[in-house]
Amino acid sequence: MVPLSWYIILSAVVFSIGVVGFFTRRNLIMIFMSIELMLNSVNISLVAYSHYLQSMRGQVLVFFVIAVAAAEAAIGLAIIIAYYRNNPTIKVDEINLLKG
Amino acid sequence: MPGTYIPSDYLPVLITFLLAAAIGMGALVVGILLRPRRPYAQKLTPYESGNPPVGEPRYRFSVKFYIVAMLFVVFDVEAVFLYPWAVAYDKLGIFGFVEMMLFIFILLIGYVYVWKKGAFEWE
Amino acid sequence: MDMSSGFSLLSIRPIVPELTMICTALILLLLDLIVKKKEVVAVVGIAGTLVALYGTLRLYGFSEPLTVFSDMFVLDGYSNFFRLIFYLNVILTICISLRYMVIEKASFGEYYALLIFATTGMMIMASASDLIVLYLGLELMALSTYILAGMMRKQPRSNEAALKYFFLGAFSSAFFLYGISLTYGLTGTTNLKDIAASLQTLNITGNPMVLLGLIFMIVAFGFKIALAPFHMWAPDVYEGAPTSVTAFMSVGPKAAGFAVLGRVLFSAFGAMQIQWDSILIPLAVITMATGSIIALAQTNIKRMLAYSSIAHAGYMLLGIIAGTPGGLASTANYLMIYAIMNIGAFAVVIMLRREGFQGENLDDYMGLAKSHPVASALMLVFMFALTGIPPTAGFIGKFYVFMEVIDAGYTYLAVIAVVFSVISAFFYLRVVMYMYMRDPREEVALATSPSMNFALAVTAVMILVIGVFPSVLLDLVKFSIPGLL
């Protein structure tokens, strides 16, 4: 059987990849996917803990995270589209109208 | 016993983080270092099943696709809540039923809203 | 997790205000499809909020906290007091947006529905006694405010604000979830009280993983309340978002963030106060410094108020750092006062916005006292209050926080805070100086409306009344928050 710590380390690794992706990627969609990666890493650890602890709370939370992530995806894409309509770029380092 | 299975030494935490950072960064660095970079024109053209490329590779989808996709994702994912309810239907009884009807009703309001706003109309 | 047993209609009483708000929001969504006049939608929104307020007042003052849904949701004086802040916030925001959103050509019915949804999210946050519910409330609030920030679809600045807020918000949510998962894994529960119990029974208060989970949660809450260095989104988003939304966002999510920060820290991690205190103290100092100092160089008033709100978050944090019931009450008190004075200030900013005139630059305030003495006098009151000059309410807010933090033995923090308040006086009083001591460059007309006048009158009067009769508010706070959570 795979020990719990492996899941936890996997989760941490995936989370970290997401974090690093967040500020190394230039494309908004890729950044968004990095965030999804982070959320899913949390799901991994939650399910692993839930199984280990034999408690359902973790899995309940996973359900909510998935649902919220979907809503978030919808809103995120909508915002990106709204942005793209007025500004011809989704390269993140060109989005700096507001600063200072 | 919860809480006992994670060694409370500091080292594993450190290792976790270093490992995580190393893998994250490492994947990028190793890729850059290892992969041969010998670009030429043919290599850079997109692969289209062996046929000569037709038109621009970056074809712009209509924004309407996104809207429909978004709506699909939202309504589709909300359905995940139906599964646990279905599984535990016996135990939840009438309370669960009413609760789920409310849930679906609220989804329905969302649906009506989207419909009336004209998000489903392709034109 | 057996919910079927023991369920009766009576047991949902504590969530009646939330249900009212949700119903109101849904009605608004449908109403928007039917009626053309957005004012109707706004009025229904206010009416729904008032009904919820009535429900809250009916529930006010139970000595014992009411819990519901297997202890996932708790209604106590603490959450009730924060609800009052949220109601005030949403009602005043609707009042100041009516004409403004028309001017911005962004008068959509969804706007009001989203305000109500966001407020519901805040209410759920303030009442959550379980991390799952807390997460849901937080996301309900956050998702609504992301859209609100981008309400002006045709304006690149609004688009950008929404974009930045969304991405950074989602990023911080991920941190929050990671923190939850660590806490859950170590304590085996997500219920705040049970977490506290587990920390004791398992004796893992010194466990670095627990601390890691706590830190991740603090990062996420710090994002919502704009603590440096998690504040970077705030100036950009505040500047780009519609001004009415800025007013809403600078108060609501901050108050909700403080509500959950207080509840999580006191209720679940009370045993780790030494640790989180030593995390929060440097954060508070950096926050006060960042807000007060960078605000000095700003020329856009919305941006300046954004930095000001960052600085205020630093002062409010002092009450949490004090770690006493009084400290908690002083933070809640500060938040209420901050809500009033900040919305008032933004209301004046909104009045300057007309078709074809942005009215966001400090220069636009030059000589305002000559052409609009009443509006200038109101702005003067709000600026004085934000500075913390007696006899305005701002002074009372600061004073109590400082007293509590001194009582808790952190005199040096109070001294630092006073120093930064003095620095902050420069940029607040600069607005006053522009209004009263400069000659107007061009004639500025004001966009007033009855609802706007109402909001201004309410905020100004409340600031002065609380400033002169602070016990009115303080007694309420102390009654609501009698002890630690």
Add this chain to the structure above:
Amino acid sequence: MVKYILIPLLPFIAFVINILFGRNHIKDKAHWIAVPAVFASFILAVSAFMDVLGGKVININIYSWIVSGDFNVSIGFLIDQLTAVMLMVVTSISTLIFIYSIGYMHGDGGYYRFFAYLSLFVFSMLILVMANNFLLLYFGWEAVGLCSYFLIGFWFHKKSAADAGKKAFIVNRFGDFGFGLGVILIFLTFGSLEYVKVFENAGSVAGQTISILGYQFDTITVICLLLFCGAVGKSAQLPLHVWLPDAMEGPTPVSALIHAATMVTAGVFMVARSSPLFNLSASAMATVAVVGGVTAIFAATIALVQNDIKRVIAYSTVSQLGYMFLALGVGAYTAGIFHLYTHAYFKALLFLASGSVIHALHDEQNMQKMGGLKKYMPITYWVFILASLSISGIPGFAGFFSKDEILWRAYLSGGLGRFLWFLAAAAALLTAFYSFRLIYLTFHGKFRGTPEQERHLHESPPVITVPLMILAVGAVAAGWVGIPPIFLEHADRIGEFLAPVLGHPAGEGSHAEELAVMGISIIAGLAGILIAYIMYIRKTDLPGKLGAMFQPVYRLLYNKYWVDELYGKTIVQPTLKASDRIILGFFDAKIIEGIVNGVPALIGAFSRRFRTIQTGLLSSYGLAMVLGAMFIIGFWIFLR
């Protein structure tokens, strides 16, 4: 109790009504609101005074503003003998000046505004004197400053007035900063701000020290010096006196009420009120005495050479305030308050009378362009004479009794006091000189203005002259409540009345000594008048005849102009220039313009530097968050 609350409340109500409805409804009837209100509060003050006279001391807390643990800030009144005297002074003079203003400000565009501010001032001043704790005192203190600032700049379209207002504001910031620190230190030391508690515990704190930058200082001395800082600013003592002469840019009733009779004496009142603290610190007392004595002579010398009629009186005010501080400094608190009280009448009279002159001359203030007004304005002339005799310390007049008491007490205190007495006696001579120089230049001789002005010369209307005459009675008779025992046993009523609060001054001297001191001051006063007479009457009225008869004197008179210029060059101008350059140049440009607008260089630079951290880039914001989190994690998990 309601009676006592109404005393400050009535003027406040008048203020609210006038400021709200004045612009559109009340307009030029503003005095119908303000005058009855302040008169009613005068009546109530008289009644309160009677209560105190009957042995009742009122100390009531009306409303607890802030309660936090053992910290309690309340609005409460203390009406004891000291406050009662102040109440009488403030309300009586306010009433007269309000009536006077009806005539003086008639037709001014800001008529309602004027009465509103003036009422607000009276309210603030009453709060200041009636407070029973230091915080309320501080509130009144700042509020009177604010009103003064508004009223100096009342004619804000006049640049000099706006500048003067600004100058007053800035200079007072210094004093008030010290005062504020003093109040904070009092709280930290005593744990309370209530007079009663502070003064009760003063003894037990004596000898305690606090450490400032590693040096040990006596706590009480530090507190007293900080409080005195505030007094120096508000009462225009060296070196913060520069604002008061400029403050004469305000309307004359304002100069009389705020910058002569009441507000500027707040410093004196505050030091007297804090006498239980000051008594414990010899060094603080010495400082007060020296500052007072030096200011008295310093300002008097400046007054000698001024040509602006109001500036002469303004410097005279500074000088007289110096006397009061001298009295306080040598422990003769009653003498200081006594002089405050008499000074209020004769100085208000001087200002109002000069206002009457200015009014008649259509805003001409230069004395060199006046002269011979005696026959046109007999009432003004005679009240001017009475006030000047009073200020010169001529026996029988109010100023004589109070000034003489101060000089005698200074003399008695020995050592340093003896030296200060000498300065003050010399200042008495100068006082008489400049007072009568003013009269001779203004009222005697030939009119030196334009024929156009001369045609319009007239006595002022009764609404102006009646208050003058009433004040003249005060200027003459106010001193009769403090006749020294040497003339009449048990006639020093005011001294005995104030004794429960301020105590009896120490020191005894023989009758011979007392008579000698008195004689010297009378001689000084008479000599000053005489010199003025010789120098101004003789020269201008009888130039040929007397000039021939008294050739050396004539030369001396000629030299007077040289002296004028010498003073101008050596004292007045360098002082004004230096103070202008230092205080205005540095603080005006840097603080008001610099701090508020341009932002102080250091923080501003910081701010602009830090601003660039906010790059506007999403990734850098995310990075900041992660780095912040990493920093906390690294610090609290790995390093600890």
